[in-house]
Amino acid sequence: MLDEDGYFGERVAARYDESSEHSGILDPAVVDPVVDLLAELAGSGRALELGIGTGRIALPLAQRGVPVHGIELSKAMAARLRAKPGAEAIGVTIGDFASTTVAGTFSVAYLVFNTIMNLTTQAAQVACFRNVAAHLEPGGCFVIEVGVPSLQRLPPGETMRAFHISETHWGIDEFDVANQGLISHHLVIVDGTAERNSVPFRYVWPAELDLMAQLAGMTLRERWSGWKRERFTSDSRQHVSVWEKQAV
Numbered sequence: 383m384l385d386e387d388g389y390f391g392e393r394v395a396a397r398y399d400e401s402s403e404h405s406g407i408l409d410p411a412v413v414d415p416v417v418d419l420l421a422e423l424a425g426s427g428r429a430l431e432l433g434i435g436t437g438r439i440a441l442p443l444a445q446r447g448v449p450v451h452g453i454e455l456s457k458a459m460a461a462r463l464r465a466k467p468g469a470e471a472i473g474v475t476i477g478d479f480a481s482t483t484v485a486g487t488f489s490v491a492y493l494v495f496n497t498i499m500n501l502t503t504q505a506a507q508v509a510c511f512r513n514v515a516a517h518l519e520p521g522g523c524f525v526i527e528v529g530v531p532s533l534q535r536l537p538p539g540e541t542m543r544a545f546h547i548s549e550t551h552w553g554i555d556e557f558d559v560a561n562q563g564l565i566s567h568h569l570v571i572v573d574g575t576a577e578r579n580s581v582p583f584r585y586v587w588p589a590e591l592d593l594m595a596q597l598a599g600m601t602l603r604e605r606w607s608g609w610k611r612e613r614f615t616s617d618s619r620q621h622v623s624v625w626e627k628q629a630v
């Protein structure tokens with residue numbers, strides 16, 4: 383449900399870490415490869431996380447000695463981060479990561495967990511690349527983790543595709559192919575009651591992201607299908623892409 387914190391208001395923020403734990407995305411086996419790669423790209427510089435949330439990646443990255451700053455729309459999510467040990471080392475600026483500026487420059491900026499799709503227009507996604515480029519040092523990198531649009535799995539004429547079915551959670555994606563739009567509908571059973579949460583996204587193609595990077599003065603350096611540098615192929619369901627800001 384939309385409120386002043388976007389789609390990550392108090393109700394969602396209160397359950398974010400618990401549901402992350404259930405889905406396994408807090409496991410060291412998931413988090414460590416992300417942090418390894420980002421720490422390597424950060425080198426001796428600073429890291430900027432767009433949509434820092436409750437600090438799933440930022441906290442362990444900061445614990446590796448990388449100075450991290452975050453941009454976050456949701457005060458409710460940022461409050462969860464600030465309450466955690468180690469958060470005092472991390473600065474958070476409240477605002478939209480397509481346009482919010484922060485002081486200083488960074489050697490790496492990153493946007494994980496499909497969050498680029500939370501920007502629901504092409505113009506906003508392009509603005510995000512430009513905003514990132516303005517914060518990067520020459521030679522600095524922008525890293526995005528996002529799914530490959532799953533249109534090959536959508537039968538002709540259909541608009542709905544179930545992406546998760548379990549006893550307590552039904553997840554259904556609703557595609558608007560003409561407008562590159564996607565609404566993820568979640569129906570979750572909490573204490574015996576069904577709660578609905580529907581979140582709009584704009585799905586985006588790898589080649590389209592490369593063009594956005596080019597518009598912002600960045601070029602593709604790497605594209606993998608995962609954080610352990612797995613090969614990206616025609617069957618890959620997600621990618622981890624790294625663009626480098628050109629030196630002027």
Ligand SMILES: C[S@@+](CC[C@H](N)C(=O)[O-])C[C@H]1O[C@@H](n2cnc3c(N)ncnc32)[C@H](O)[C@@H]1O
Nearest residue numbers: 390433434435438454455456459478479495500
């Ligand atoms: C799926 S969560 C990911 C949080 C964290 N990066 C992680 O990996 O756990 C997406 C986060 O991005 C934030 N967000 C979404 N759109 C945003 C925007 N336009 N500007 C700033 N933050 C945004 C949400 O509030 C939420 O905290």
